[in-house]
Every structure is written in structure tokens, then in C-alpha cells.
Amino acid sequence: LIGRLRGGRGREMARGVWQTIVAAIPMVSAVSLPWPVSTSYGSLDPEASAAWMVRYLGAESIESNWTVSCGNVSWVRMPGSGYEFHFVATPQLANSTFSFGDYVAYVDELYGNLSEQTSSTYDQFMDFHVGMIVDDMTPFYLALKTDNVPFFMVGQYPAFFDLFVEIPHTGAILEMTSQRLDVDDADLSLWDICQDAENHTLPATTSALSSALATNFSTVNWRKTTFAAPYPIAMELFSIKYLNATHIQQGHPGVWLRRCAKIAWLEFDYVGPAGIPYQFHMVDGYSYPPKSGLDVPQFAKLQEAQRDFAHDKLDEWAHNHLAMWVDDLSPYYAAFRRDNISSLLRTDGGLYTLLVDTTPLAGNVLGLVSDTLHIDFQPTLWGADFCGESPPPGAATL
Numbered sequence: 001l002i003g004r005l006r007g008g009r010g011r012e013m014a015r016g017v018w019q020t021i022v023a024a025i026p027m028v029s030a031v032s033l034p035w036p037v038s039t040s041y042g043s044l045d046p047e048a049s050a051a052w053m054v055r056y057l058g059a060e061s062i063e064s065n066w067t068v069s070c071g072n073v074s075w076v077r078m079p080g081s082g083y084e085f086h087f088v089a090t091p092q093l094a095n096s097t098f099s100f101g102d103y104v105a106y107v108d109e110l111y112g113n114l115s116e117q118t119s120s121t122y123d124q125f126m127d128f129h130v131g132m133i134v135d136d137m138t139p140f141y142l143a144l145k146t147d148n149v150p151f152f153m154v155g156q157y158p159a160f161f162d163l164f165v166e167i168p169h170t171g172a173i174l175e176m177t178s179q180r181l182d183v184d185d186a187d188l189s190l191w192d193i194c195q196d197a198e199n200h201t202l203p204a205t206t207s208a209l210s211s212a213l214a215t216n217f218s219t220v221n222w223r224k225t226t227f228a229a230p231y232p233i234a235m236e237l238f239s240i241k242y243l244n245a246t247h248i249q250q251g252h253p254g255v256w257l258r259r260c261a262k263i264a265w266l267e268f269d270y271v272g273p274a275g276i277p278y279q280f281h282m283v284d285g286y287s288y289p290p291k292s293g294l295d296v297p298q299f300a301k302l303q304e305a306q307r308d309f310a311h312d313k314l315d316e317w318a319h320n321h322l323a324m325w326v327d328d329l330s331p332y333y334a335a336f337r338r339d340n341i342s343s344l345l346r347t348d349g350g351l352y353t354l355l356v357d358t359t360p361l362a363g364n365v366l367g368l369v370s371d372t373l374h375i376d377f378q379p380t381l382w383g384a385d386f387c388g389e390s391p392p393p394g395a396a397t398l
Contacts, residue, residue, distance in 0.1 A: 034324035080219025300363035
């Protein structure tokens with residue numbers, strides 16, 4: 001029904017149908033809404049990934065909370081907002097069929113030179129990215145440009161500019177958004193999600209201040225996480241039911257008109273440090289490259305084939321996840337147990353992290369973090385199975 005509706009009246013009818021469906025979903029009764037605190041990525045070289053964030057984003061290195069005997073961990077914190085990025089290497093958890101190293105090599109070849117990319121050559125795997133918002137793009141742009149770091153930019157003209165760059169050794173894309181860029185000759189292309197328009201170059205917005213004055217990195221605030229998701233609606237329903245997220249109208253009209261992707265957007269009913277709510281964007285870019293070889297649905301199945309949360313086993317793909325703080329993890333823990341949702345519990349001795357496999361055969365993992373969880377056993381410590389060995393007897397199992 002919804003797919004056949006057209007025009008303004010059709011969109012209103014579709015919205016009404018969707019709101020009726022959502023209203024019928026029983027939600028988790030929680031003390032607080034999940035609040036984004038960090039993004040974790042697998043990395044072939046965590047120190048180098050962290051050093052890149054320090055050099056080009058103005059991050060600061062911080063100590064990890066984990067005790068790791070195998071593998072390597074490096075953490076950084078963003079300026080102003082305090083948002084963290086965690087980089088993890090666990091080569092002993094690598095799978096001989098297709099490892100994290102194989103993945104990074106594959107997407108690096110797929111991306112090519114990001115300076116030669118535009119919104120019209122955007123591929124499916126670029127939708128695995130976190131979106132940050134900065135008050136001034138200029139210092140970030142100049143730092144990357146000075147060192148010839150490949151990146152590309154798109155404009156949602158005249159309001160916002162997005163810069164896409166790869167975090168080294170992770171295969172992960174970072175998106176930065178701003179309304180200010182004091183560079184007259186920046187190469188910006190119009191955002192073209194359906195990839196069938198010509199590459200239109202847009203002018204940068206120049207403020208009254210000289211770019212020479214923009215020498216310090218500005219605050220880097222969280223804005224969204226985008227998930228490359230084979231089943232966007234399923235992940236949306238999961239987020240509404242278990243995370244108390246709210247459905248919103250997605251912002252790419254071309255998707256509705258030309259059916260070039262399947263997209264679902266959500267947001268959380270609070271205002272963050274940048275004055276905006278946090279959003280989830282789930283995207284099935286089935287019409288995007290690659291046209292042959294490994295695509296996102298196949299990659300998701302590959303991850304799920306290696307996942308065994310039911311037996312308290314961590315896999316290297318689970319390192320890629322958004323972590324969100326909740327005041328009390330207990331209602332989420334109880335809901336996932338009740339509904340047999342694939343989950344894995346870990347602790348660092350002071351905080352609990354519940355890794356959740358959000359949608360069957362989708363591969364996407366979400367972490368819920370808290371200092372409160374009412375249970376009668378001691379969960380497995382972070383790092384205890386980084387050597388590829390099973391956790392000690394009596395460890396937590398969901």
C-alpha cells in the first residue's frame with residue numbers, strides 16, 4: 001500500500017498508516033533514552049587510527065578501560081563534546097574464510113581515491129558511517145587538504161555541507177557536517193542519492209571571517225549513525241520497540257520518486273549538545289555499486305555466520321558498533337532475554353556493555369552501556385577472549 005501512494009495526499013496517508021503500525025508496537029519501559037557516547041571500530045592499526053583522529057580532528061588520546069593481553073586498543077575523545085572513538089585489533093579472532101583485514105582491503109579497493117569520488121559514485125559500504133557536526137568545517141578541510149588526505153564533499157545546498165573521509169585502517173567512513181566553510185574554491189557536488197544526475201559543482205558558503213582566522217579545531221558533536229542495512233524497516237522496528245526511538249520522515253525525496261534505495265530514519269526525543277536530537281539512518285542502497293562481487297547483504301550474512309553470542313563468544317565484526325549510555329541496563333537486558341534477542345554481555349569492572357545483534361541477517365551491532373545492571377552473576381571481562389579462547393566457566397550467557 002505505502003509503496004503505491006503518490007503525491008502529498010499519498011505521503012500523508014502513508015504517514016498515517018505508519019504511525020498506526022508504530023502505535024501498536026509495545027515498547028521497552030526504560031528509565032532513560034539511550035544517549036550516544038562512543039563509536040567503536042575494528043582497526044588493523046589502532047594506534048595509527050587514533051593518531052589520525054588526533055591530527056585531523058583535534059581529538060585527544062585517552063586511556064582505555066580494558067585490560068588486554070591479546071590484541072591492541074586505542075581510544076580518543078573529541079574536542080568539546082567528549083564523544084569517544086575506540087579502535088580495537090584482535091587478530092586472534094580473525095576468521096580464515098573472510099577476516100577483518102580482508103574486509104578493509106576489499107572496501108579500500110572499492111572506494112578507490114576518495115578525492116575522485118562524488119555523490120554519484122557513492123557505494124553501499126560507505127553507508128557504514130558515523131555523522132558528526134562541526135560549527136566550522138574550515139580547519140578540518142584545510143588540515144586534510146594540506147596533507148593530501150583523500151576526501152570528497154557534497155552539498156545540501158544552501159543549508160549544509162558534508163565531508164566524507166575514511167578513517168585509516170578501519171574501512172569506515174566518517175561524515176562531517178557544517179554550515180560554514182571559508183574556502184572559495186572547494187569542490188562540492190550536489191547530493192544525488194539516486195546517482196543519475198550530472199555532477200553539479202556548488203559554491204562554498206563564505207562567512208565574513210577570513211579562513212586565516214580559523215586555525216583551531218572547533219567542537220565535534222554527535223549527529224547520527226548511518227547503517228548500511230539490508231532490512232531498514234526491520235531495524236527501524238527494532239529501534240522503536242527496544243530503544244524507544246521515534247520514526248521520522250526520511251530526507252531524500254528521490255528515494256520516494258525513483259525507488260533507488262530503501263531508507264528508514266529515526267530520532268531520539270531529546271536535544272543533544274549541538275541542539276539537535278540523535279538520529280539513526282538505515283539505508284539499503286541496492287542500486288549503488290558494487291554491481292558485482294561482495295555487496296552489503298552478502299557481507300551481513302557473512303558476519304552472522306561467524307556470530308555466536310548465544311555461547312558468549314565475541315567475534316571481530318562486533319567491534320564495529322555505536323555505544324549508547326542508559327541509566328539502567330536492567331529493563332533492556334530483561335527485554336532481550338524475554339524476546340530471545342541475540343546479545344552479549346561484557347564488563348570492565350565498573351561499567352556493563354550489552355552488545356545487541358539488532359536485526360537477524362543484518363550484521364549491525366549496537367552497544368548499550370551503563371553502570372547499573374541488576375543480575376546475580378559476574379559477566380565476562382572485556383578482553384578476556386581477545387586471545388581467541390573461550391571465556392572462563394560461569395561467564396554470562398544470554
